[in-house]
Amino acid sequence: MQRSFHLSHPPEQGHPSDVLPLIEDMLNEMAEAEEWPITLTMRANLILEELVLNTLTHGDTSGLTEIDLELESVDHALTIRLTDDGLAFNPLTDAPAPDVTLPLADRPIGGLGVYLVKTMGEELEYRRENDRNHLKLVVNPE
């Protein structure tokens, strides 16, 4: 099963997080049709929230105009392909990894979003082509 999603930016009005219910609805529809385990729905939602909100938030200053999202679900594995025309950003190398072994008092607030994407996502591939970011990753239930 495949779904795609196109988003123009800046939106006519509203906040970047206004896009979250659209993502949730699309994933719930796929989850129901493909009988996803609950952990796959959660991981896919979390990853898409991080990627899309990151792109939209930074896009405010980088001339972002378009995001294209393609989702393909096969045998409880979801392939995500995200393309945008914002500033070059490679989540594999451009974000520092937080130390998740630090004790409570020393844990920095933030930095977790991209870490979770990299940990929950597999087969991550990034390339910059024709002034666009192309990110591909696969999400499994465990």
Next chain:
Amino acid sequence: MEFSHDRSGDTLVVNASGRVDGSNASDFLESLQGMFDPGDQRIILDLGGLEYISSAGLRVLLMAAQNLDKQNKSFSICSLTEAVGDVFRISGFDQIINVFPSVEDAKQG
């Protein structure tokens, strides 16, 4: 999100249910802080009804845990669903915040 709380002596049990994401994480933090009383020594957050949490929600839990830790108060989380528990394991939050299977376990913990 929906909240309810139940105070018994110096123990406060907060139930939070629904979804916490980038759109309502700041409301989540405000609601949580609004429920704490200076006399509360032990705070238990029951997340049995939580369907979804993203990194925005994890940040709120981390801030609350650090804040209460500085005040030498006990903070624990209980009743995680399978999906939320998966996020806790991957983020390492289960190593820095006390997590219990049920409210009863948290009260005894």
